[in-house]
Amino acid sequence: MFLLICATLLFITVIYLWSNRHFFNRDIYKNFSDNDVPWIKNGFGVAFMNPVEIFQLVRNVASKYQKSYHMTVFGNTDYFIVRAKDAEKILSSSKHLEKGLIYDLLHPFLKTGLLTSSGEKWHQRRRMLTPAFHFNILKEFCEIFKEESDRLVETLKSQNEKEVNIIPISTQFTLNTICESAMGIKLRNLGNSGVKYRDNIYVIGELLVERILKPWLLIDIVYKILGYSNQLEQLLRPVHDFTQSIINSRRKEFLLKKSEAQDANSNEKYKENIYLSSKKKRAAMMDTLLQAQSDGLIDDEGIIEETDTFTFEGHDTTSIGMTFVLFLLSHHPEIQERLFQEIHEVTDGREEITMDDLNKLNLMERVLKESLRLYPPVHFIARQLSDDIYNDGILLRKGTTVNIMIFDIHRDPEYFPDPEKFDPDRFLPEHCEKRHNFAYLAFSAGMRNCIGQRFAMLELKTMLTKIVLNFKILPVTSFNELIFKGDIVLRTQNPIIMKFVTRN
Numbered sequence: 067m068f069l070l071i072c073a074t075l076l077f078i079t080v081i082y083l084w085s086n087r088h089f090f091n092r093d094i095y096k097n098f099s100d101n102d103v104p105w106i107k108n109g110f111g112v113a114f115m116n117p118v119e120i121f122q123l124v125r126n127v128a129s130k131y132q133k134s135y136h137m138t139v140f141g142n143t144d145y146f147i148v149r150a151k152d153a154e155k156i157l158s159s160s161k162h163l164e165k166g167l168i169y170d171l172l173h174p175f176l177k178t179g180l181l182t183s184s185g186e187k188w189h190q191r192r193r194m195l196t197p198a199f200h201f202n203i204l205k206e207f208c209e210i211f212k213e214e215s216d217r218l219v220e221t222l223k224s225q226n227e228k229e230v231n232i233i234p235i236s237t238q239f240t241l242n243t244i245c246e247s248a249m250g251i252k253l254r255n256l257g258n259s260g261v262k263y264r265d266n267i268y269v270i271g272e273l274l275v276e277r278i279l280k281p282w283l284l285i286d287i288v289y290k291i292l293g294y295s296n297q298l299e300q301l302l303r304p305v306h307d308f309t310q311s312i313i314n315s316r317r318k319e320f321l322l323k324k325s326e327a328q329d330a331n332s333n334e335k336y337k338e339n340i341y342l343s344s345k346k347k348r349a350a351m352m353d354t355l356l357q358a359q360s361d362g363l364i365d366d367e368g369i370i371e372e373t374d375t376f377t378f379e380g381h382d383t384t385s386i387g388m389t390f391v392l393f394l395l396s397h398h399p400e401i402q403e404r405l406f407q408e409i410h411e412v413t414d415g416r417e418e419i420t421m422d423d424l425n426k427l428n429l430m431e432r433v434l435k436e437s438l439r440l441y442p443p444v445h446f447i448a449r450q451l452s453d454d455i456y457n458d459g460i461l462l463r464k465g466t467t468v469n470i471m472i473f474d475i476h477r478d479p480e481y482f483p484d485p486e487k488f489d490p491d492r493f494l495p496e497h498c499e500k501r502h503n504f505a506y507l508a509f510s511a512g513m514r515n516c517i518g519q520r521f522a523m524l525e526l527k528t529m530l531t532k533i534v535l536n537f538k539i540l541p542v543t544s545f546n547e548l549i550f551k552g553d554i555v556l557r558t559q560n561p562i563i564m565k566f567v568t569r570n
């Protein structure tokens with residue numbers, strides 16, 4: 067009996083491999099030939115690599131071929147873009163706006179909010195949410211950035227000259243900031259429910275990553291049988307309930323404000339100005355959504371999905387950006403000093419920094435851009451083609467998943483000579499002018515670019531200004547110790563350690 071089972075299993079495996087071999091070799095791209103485009107077919111090998119090996123594999127392929135390529139894993143063929151001109155083809159088009167299948171894994175948490183939705187729903191939400199990032203609102207957010215940065219400085223002062231792992235500190239900073247900007251709440255004032263919300267968001271992130279990295283967990287039934295679905299559900303329920311309870315209390319304030327305003331103004335006038343004239347500007351993102359709800363454009367579920375989207379997308383990315391800019395500065399004391407001088411010149415000795423000051427910090431802008439080039443928090447994005455297209459004479463069929471490898475595009479020596487070198491002057495205007503428009507994609511480009519880009523840059527600039535004014539940053543973790551692993555965002559296998567020494 068045992069032998070019979072073994073023989074049957076062996077037979078099924080052989081048939082599976084054999085049929086997949088044919089699938090791999092099938093000429094799905096009419097004009098394909100091995101000379102035109104590299105095609106990685108070692109699907110089984112890839113599936114059983116660990117996350118660090120996967121990250122390294124795609125880097126090796128990009129630097130070996132310097133060309134966009136196909137990869138087949140478990141019979142599924144994706145196209146990987148590593149050149150700016152190929153990225154332009156997809157990102158500049160108004161057709162290919164649909165996200166790749168990997169984003170479906172985010173659905174249990176974010177449902178179909180701005181990041182994961184497509185079609186008319188995405189268009190309508192993008193229009194609705196754009197005012198939440200209006201210049202005047204960003205000015206209000208700057209107050210939150212300053213408060214949280216001051217708190218961060220206090221935390222780091224208590225660790226003066228000690229070795230600190232910057233990753234949890236960055237995450238806490240950016241999560242507090244986004245929760246206050248999106249929902250108008252201070253997590254630390256909410257006692258247990260705030261702590262639980264924060265803890266659950268961390269673990270949900272980890273579960274998502276685990277699922278992406280273990281191919282068998284992508285099969286729904288396996289995910290369920292192994293108990294992951296249940297675990298995820300138990301973590302998600304309190305997070306969604308938390309968001310719902312914030313919405314309920316915000317709605318009461320919103321309606322009160324609205325009726326007060328209606329007494330004073332006509333409804334139309336009020337509607338125009340709700341985002342800008344609101345006294346409670348600190349819940350601007352949620353106010354935008356509540357106004358949309360009172361106009362019948364979104365329901366409670368929609369508000370939850372957008373709030374969770376901002377919270378999720380807005381904290382992890384910025385925290386990674388913060389971690390790496392501090393890491394790079396720790397290794398470049400001369401740039402820390404130049405930044406220190408620049409801040410002094412711009413603020414002219416004033417303690418209070420304004421948004422105008424932040425906009426004048428040109429070196430800081432270049433430092434941040436160069437840091438996001440070397441270590442892009444979103445190191446790849448994926449699209450599902452909505453139509454057949456030709457790229458370099460190769461036909462890519464409708465439905466193909468195209469992965470745009472931002473990490474590799476940012477290391478293209480044609481546009482960034484000596485790509486591993488940290489050189490903020492690459493972003494001097496005269497150099498940017500000569501560069502391909504799609505060579506730098508930290509915030510993506512085209513219609514589905516990052517809606518929070520200016521928010522993130524202002525947050526990072528405020529944090530950096532306060533840190534550089536108060537500390538010298540010393541390195542502990544070396545460049546060789548940065549070991550990246552395959553994940554939806556850029557993560558290292560080990561902590562990133564540095565020291566903060568208070569300036570006299």
Ligand code: HEM
Pocket residue numbers: 165180181182192244375376379380381383384387442443444447448507508509510513514515516517518519521522
């Ligand atoms: C350094 C920080 C950040 C980086 C590097 C970053 C990067 C990106 C990238 C590359 C995309 C395109 C994703 C894709 O096409 O799949 C994106 C989209 C998005 N980002 Fe950011 N992001 C950052 C901060 C933020 C912040 C602070 C927010 C919210 C306040 C935010 C909200 C979003 C949203 C909602 C989308 C989806 C936009 C759409 O599809 O219309 N991001 N981001």
